[in-house]
Amino acid sequence: MSYPSYPYDYMYPNEVVDGLVWLPIVATYMLFISLASGSAILVSLGVLFNVGVLRRLTPLLLMVSLASGLSFLLGPLADLRRPDRAIYIFIYPHVIPSEQYPGVSLIALMASFMWPLLVILLVATWYLALYKGLWDFFVTRIITLMLILVGLVLSTYPALLLFTALPILKIYNLIPLLPAEVLMESIALACSIALLTLIVHYRIAEASISRLLGLGVIVAGVIFVLLRFLEMFRLHAYLAGAPHIQIFLEVFTGLNIVTLILALISILLAVHVYFKGLKISSILLALVVLLWVFVDRWLLVVNIQSISKTLIAIIPVSLDLVSWALESIAMILLAMFIYYVLYTWVIKTPLLTLKGEGGRGGVG
């Protein structure tokens, strides 16, 4: 029997067998979480602070948030090795720490508490604000306040999950600004998808709405780029040299540069949409933002996971891209189906409330 020689290609044998533990579908799942939470945050902002144009977008954003929120659990379902037992997360959620079960599982907290709460709050917002027209009722305000908190927690969930799970991120605190970055990505994604949906429905978005959504992408994009640059500067200027940092930079830098370029292109397109509001720019903006956020999720899930736990090697990973594509398409189709059902049979309101309607009364 011949032994591999350590420390060259030093990795644990079980890592070689398992390869990626979390499959690439988790990247798509995290993209959907960002869309659902970003849209929920925008809904809350519109209702809570009476932002006129944003309030008009409430039905559209609510439906996008509900459709993506109701479909994103397909992602982890496709990732589980025993999907037949998925229901156990709701039956035996590990959310109360004890001596036998120390700590609290973020996954259980998300599945059994945050996810149902998001859906309930979205439905309650629809009922009170859109159906009953009680936009400024104090219960509506409390519910939207809760919704904004849930949205914030959910939008940072991809970062929190990676922090709590991946030892390299947790021990060496390599990308501490990640929660703020994924929050910005969620806002940018929600704005651009709302713009795309409006164009699909009405061919062209109103100038005021285009400007608002474009502005959303600009602000979120600029903050994201600044944060990511700051983080890269910290990694290169202060931490570079240690072996674990080198291996991290090796898997992180390439796609991170692509992410940053896509974010910068998004900002430029959003500026164009803000001033010109052209249909083609809006469609391009939505696609580029989608690509930007997706590439970043891929970077976080696939690339960072491929760092060996020995922190000095990269696990050879073979990706089943066909399965990933089919599973992702299934999620997208389910979201579109739910959106269609909500639009046609359930919510049954125009995508946009009439000008000034949000302030006076409902449309139900």
Added chain:
Amino acid sequence: MSTISRREFIGVTLATLATATVLSASKARSREVGGRRWAMFVDITKCFGCMACVVACAAELNVPIGVFKTWVERHVLPNGSIVFVAKQCNHCDNPPCVKPCPTGATYKTEDGLVLVDPGKCIGCGACIVACPYGARFFNPLTGVADKCTFCDHRIYLGRLPACVEACPTRAKVFGDLNDPDSEIRKLVDMLPLKVLKPETGAKPQIYYNALPEVASR
């Protein structure tokens, strides 16, 4: 009415305090001694890489080919000498794998074992990702997370874990860390031992003698 002098008062108070202190200390000690804490000692200087532990583990626990509940690493030191380091689940005192488990399939027993309930595991892989030692894997036969159990089906019957029993040089010692008369307690007290990746804060319960820096990851 009887009176009590200052001297008597101070005397009685001090006596009461002393009694309470002795009682609480003895109670704490009895609790510490009463509870077991399973742990393992691995002497790198005695291991010559025969893989008997790996084979015994695979045979005892029906470990599928390609995955490992225990394995032996071969490291070449800067001076050219070779060391073999046996590794497995560290049954950590602060196990990073138990916290992320969404269903509580992974749990910690009173005597310090970290185990998996295969009937509750949904195969999400959170524990596998979280374990800093690469000790967990998806069992290809069952589809759930699996790892070393310190042979919990043997140790409560008074037997040693299979890997310890098979080791021809007694490089592995297993026992109750809370028993002051146990061999492992004496070794842990006597030798300057190391654990793997102490920076994780996991408080692993496998103690290594003469562990080189290059193998301590």
